[in-house]
Amino acid sequence: MVERAGAGVASGAKPVVPGAGGGRRGWVLAGFAVVVAGVLAFHRAVPNRPGRIGSLLESFLPWFGVLIVLLLGAALVRRAAVALVAVLLPVGVWVHLFGALSLPAEDAGGRGLVVVQHNVSDENDDPAGTARALIETGADLIALEEVVAPQLPVYEKELAADYPHHVVRGTVGLWSTYPLSGERLVDIKPRSIAEVWSRGVRAVVHSPYGDVAAYVAHLPSVRIGAGGLASDRRDESAELLGRAIAAESVDTVILLGDLNGAVDDRGLEPLTSRLNVAERGFAFSFPASLPLARIDQVMARSATVAHLRTLPATGSDHLPVVARVALG
Incomplete structure (x- = not known):
C-alpha cells in the first residue's frame, strides 16, 4: 500500500507551530x-x-x-x-x-497663571489677527518673539486694552495683565554675532499670588545640513540664559521662548537642569504646516508647568503654545 503524499506530515518534516518564534x-x-x-x-x-x-x-x-x-x-x-x-x-x-x-491635563488649582508663548514670525502678514487670536485665550501673560519694528505698533495697539503692561527689548516682548517692574535686557548674544542682536528680556510680574520673574528669550536658530546639526550658537546662548536665571533673586521664575530645541536636546541642559518642564502635553509647535517638534517652550522654577497645548495656526510658521503654570 502506498500512502498519498500530502495526506499527513511528510516523513522527517517538523510541524510548524504558529507563534513559536517566526x-x-x-x-x-x-x-x-x-x-x-x-x-x-x-x-x-x-x-x-x-x-x-x-x-x-x-x-x-x-x-x-x-x-x-x-x-x-x-x-x-x-x-x-x-x-x-x-x-x-x-x-x-x-x-x-x-x-x-x-495623559489628559490635571486640575492645577486656583493659584496659577495662564501663559502664551508665540514666535509670531517677522514675515507675518496678519499681526492684528495673530494678536486677537492670542487675546482669546484669556492668558495672563503673552510672550512674543520676532516682533519686528514695522509690526510692533500693531501688536501694541491690539493688545493694549487687555494687556496694559508690556516691555519690549529688541525683537522679544512680554505683555501682562498685571503690573511689571525691573524690566531689563538679558544678554544672550553669542560671541560670533557682530551685529546688533537683542533677544532676551526679563521683568517681574506682580501677580496676585506673588512676584514672578518672567523671562522671554529667542535662542539662535539651528540648521540641519550635510554636516549634521549646526547648533553652536544656540548652545552658547542657552548657557548664557541659564546663568542669568541661576542668578535671579526672585524665587519663582517662568521662562517663555522659542528655544530652537526640544527639552530632551542636551544643548538645552543649562536650562532644563535648572527649570521644570511640562508634565502634560506634547504640543509640537514647528513647523506650523506639519508640527514635528516642540521648540517653543514654557519652563518654570518653584512652579509647575501643568500642561502645554498648541493653538490653531496664525500667520506664523510656529504654532502658539499655551500653558497653565501652577504656583507654589
Missing part, C-alpha cells in the same frame, strides 16, 4: 527592538560629534513611538513570539519617558 526574521526584529530600546534609554550616551548627532536624535525622540508601533505590527504579522516579547522593551522605555505627556 524564524530568523523574528530574531532580526527582536534585535532591532533591543537596539531601539537601548537608544531611547541611553540617548545621552550617543556622541554629539561629529555633527551634533546626539542633539539631532534627541530633538525627535518622541517619534520613536511610531517606529515602535511599526515593529509591533511586523512582529504580529510574522507571528514572531520572540519579537513580540522584545518589543515590550522599547514600549516600556517610551512609556517611562513620554507616557505622562500623553
Whole structure:
C-alpha cells in the first residue's frame, strides 16, 4: 500500500507551530527592538560629534513611538513570539519617558497663571489677527518673539486694552495683565554675532499670588545640513540664559521662548537642569504646516508647568503654545 503524499506530515518534516518564534526574521526584529530600546534609554550616551548627532536624535525622540508601533505590527504579522516579547522593551522605555505627556491635563488649582508663548514670525502678514487670536485665550501673560519694528505698533495697539503692561527689548516682548517692574535686557548674544542682536528680556510680574520673574528669550536658530546639526550658537546662548536665571533673586521664575530645541536636546541642559518642564502635553509647535517638534517652550522654577497645548495656526510658521503654570 502506498500512502498519498500530502495526506499527513511528510516523513522527517517538523510541524510548524504558529507563534513559536517566526524564524530568523523574528530574531532580526527582536534585535532591532533591543537596539531601539537601548537608544531611547541611553540617548545621552550617543556622541554629539561629529555633527551634533546626539542633539539631532534627541530633538525627535518622541517619534520613536511610531517606529515602535511599526515593529509591533511586523512582529504580529510574522507571528514572531520572540519579537513580540522584545518589543515590550522599547514600549516600556517610551512609556517611562513620554507616557505622562500623553495623559489628559490635571486640575492645577486656583493659584496659577495662564501663559502664551508665540514666535509670531517677522514675515507675518496678519499681526492684528495673530494678536486677537492670542487675546482669546484669556492668558495672563503673552510672550512674543520676532516682533519686528514695522509690526510692533500693531501688536501694541491690539493688545493694549487687555494687556496694559508690556516691555519690549529688541525683537522679544512680554505683555501682562498685571503690573511689571525691573524690566531689563538679558544678554544672550553669542560671541560670533557682530551685529546688533537683542533677544532676551526679563521683568517681574506682580501677580496676585506673588512676584514672578518672567523671562522671554529667542535662542539662535539651528540648521540641519550635510554636516549634521549646526547648533553652536544656540548652545552658547542657552548657557548664557541659564546663568542669568541661576542668578535671579526672585524665587519663582517662568521662562517663555522659542528655544530652537526640544527639552530632551542636551544643548538645552543649562536650562532644563535648572527649570521644570511640562508634565502634560506634547504640543509640537514647528513647523506650523506639519508640527514635528516642540521648540517653543514654557519652563518654570518653584512652579509647575501643568500642561502645554498648541493653538490653531496664525500667520506664523510656529504654532502658539499655551500653558497653565501652577504656583507654589
